[in-house]
Amino acid sequence: MPKHAIVIGGSMSGLLAARVLARHFERVTVVERDRFPTERPEFRKGVPQSHHHHIMLVRGRDLMEEFFPGFDAELAALGAPLVDYTNDCALIAPAGQVPRFPSNLKIRPCRRTLIDWVVRGRLLAMTNITFLESTRVSQWVTDASNARVLGVKLEGVGADGACPTTLLADLVVDASGRTSRTPEWLKSLGYAAPDEQVVNSFIGYASRLYKKPANFKGKFRAVEVASQPPHNPRAAGLWEVEGERWLLTLIGAAKEYPPTDESGFLEFARSLSDPLIYESVRSAEPLSSIHGHRGTENRWRHYERLQRFPKGLVVMGDGVCAFNPIYGQGMTLAAMGAEALNDTLFRALRAGDHELANLARPFHAKLNKNIGPAWLLATSDDFRWPSTVGGKPDWLTRLSYRYIDLLTPLSLTSSEVVEAFLSVANMVKSPAALLHPRILGQLLVSTVRRPAASPRQNEAPRPS
Ligand SMILES: Cc1cc2nc3c(=O)[nH]c(=O)nc-3n(C[C@H](O)[C@H](O)[C@H](O)COP(=O)(O)OP(=O)(O)OC[C@H]3O[C@@H](n4cnc5c(N)ncnc54)[C@H](O)[C@@H]3O)c2cc1C
Structure with a gap:
């Protein structure tokens, strides 16, 4: 079993990474530049977005339950209501309210601070996870040839007033979010920085x-x-x-x-x-x-494309891909990223790669597969605003927008279409669910009956 893993950042990606790393490493240290709240769920400045809506999608809710059995019951006991997305929400599209009906698309809305509080509480109960608070990672420590990250350099006072200046580990996970400095630090060590795609509406x-x-x-x-x-x-x-x-x-x-x-x-x-x-x-x-x-642009750093990458390092969460938050995907992607980290670590160790020399490539590739559909959804409406910057959608993307345009009017009359849209948005079904033969049949019938009209008169329901 590898001995020590370091996680940079104690927000959702970092906390969930720590949860899965604790299965594979003797000990895990989460380094966070803020101090965590101790008395009650509270705002901290490293996660400024926590003042705003934070919906954990159905897929994310399922994964949280796998990581922390009883998680949902704990949120319920702390007062978070159970909401049936299709029955308890008034979803108002420009052309009117979409039908309401009971479904299995149930979520538990609460403040972001409460989710972090419950997750961190679970981690504090795990004996092999330590939090190093009020401490900032200022660089990596590398070997003489810069081929391997050996640990991190630290700045700050630490939670108890004493902070080591370096910390060594078998694996460093960068979960420091949109402000991740991995691209810059890669360049300083002679590596290429990842290609970046940015779409800003x-x-x-x-x-x-x-x-x-x-x-x-x-x-x-x-x-x-x-x-x-x-x-x-x-x-x-x-x-x-x-x-x-x-x-x-x-x-x-x-x-x-x-x-x-x-x-x-x-x-x-x-x-x-x-x-x-x-x-x-x-x-x-x-x-x-x-x-x-503000600062809500979609930003995708393509680590999976890099030919050279230091051993002993992976990047995850918003530091790899941050989304326009309207569709509420970030925490669910963080949970899917933790699941991918667990799988790739398990495979690497089972294959005898105890030095984790071949972890980054399969991990970043797996992460990338999760990101693709979420990126398509997050950027879909962005490209419809004339002021959006960040290129143009490719033909496949344009085709899928066209299809969605044709389908959206049906969401005002068909509960099946509403459920399909929301299942895709909640990541419990792949976008292929929108091509189900029954949905295609409804589309065909409505197209034959419908007088010609602008396809953008109506809008698909979506989380906001
Ligand atoms: C306005 C808004 C609304 C959102 N709404 C939703 C929603 O409804 N549903 C949803 O799922 N997601 C939502 N998101 C996205 C969600 O907040 C993020 O995806 C989620 O927090 C995971 O991000 P992360 O952990 O990768 O990074 P972050 O949350 O950005 O956390 C990074 C952490 O790293 C720490 N850190 C940074 N640098 C260092 C360093 N050098 N040393 C030590 N620590 C460091 C920071 O203090 C911070 O704690 C929203 C985002 C925004 C901006």
Whole structure:
């Protein structure tokens, strides 16, 4: 068994990486530049996005249960509601509300801080995982030929006021998110940096927490109002979260950033294409200030293409691919990344590769397979805004958009189509589910019956 693994970053990818590394290494150290909350789930500055909506998709929820049996029950005990995506959410497309019906697409919405709190609590109970807090990784330690990463250089004070200057390990996992410095550090050691694909539709978020009114009569646990590219860039999601609270996130694409001042925020909510969210929150009691967030571009670093890569190092999470967050894929991809790390480590060690000399290539390749469909979804609407930068979709992507355009009007009448869309969006089915013969049959019938109309009149339901 290899002795020691280091994880850079203690957010979702880092925590889940630590969970699986603890199965294969004698001990695991998570190095995090922030101090973690100790009394209750709390915001920390290394994860600024945690002020905003954080939906764990159905696939992610399933994986969390595999990593931490009883995870869902723990969230429930802490007050997170159970929400049937197709029954309890009012999903509002530009042409109207999509049908509501019971399904197995169940999620447990809660604040991001609560998810991290529960995950970290589980890891603290594992005897071979240590957290080194208030400590920043400033570089790798490498061997004389720079062929292998041997550990990391550290800066900071450590949780107890003393911080070692270096830490050695058999494997270093970079889970430091969008600000990962691996590309830069690779170049400084004479390696090529990975190719980067960036698609930016300049999406901004603004969020606020409200007390759910005690006498609230509305028949939903969430409302999602979709934007309509290229005409209306404004969207929003209102979700019930733990503690009988609502989290409202306003979203603007194409630089239509939602304001963070009191009146501007409410005015943006009022201007949405449907009044349900505004009517619900306008007299509700705010429990927080309004937080804004930009920096939401899709960024894919293609580590799988690199011919040379140091041994003893892998990269995962947002540091490999960060998505436009509208589809809520990041934490689920982090969980899928941890699953891929577990599989590739298991195979490498079973093949006798105790030095993990051949880990990075199969791991990054596996990660890449998870990212492809998620990238397609995340960038799909981005390319419809004229101000988006980052190239043009290829012909296959354009073809799939065209197909989605044809299918979306059906989501206003067919529960089967809604379920297929949401199963794909929740990553429990592959995009091929949208080509199921029954769906193709419905499409054929509706195309024959439908008078010619703009295919973008309606929108597919989606998480926001
Ligand atoms: C506005 C917004 C909304 C989102 N909504 C959703 C959603 O609904 N559902 C969903 O699944 N995902 C969502 N995401 C994505 C999700 O937040 C991320 O995918 C998820 O946090 C996993 O990221 P990560 O762990 O790879 O990196 P991050 O979350 O960025 O964490 C990186 C960690 O590394 C630490 N770190 C960085 N550098 C160093 C260093 N040198 N030394 C030590 N520590 C370091 C940081 O302090 C931080 O703790 C959203 C993102 C944004 C921006």
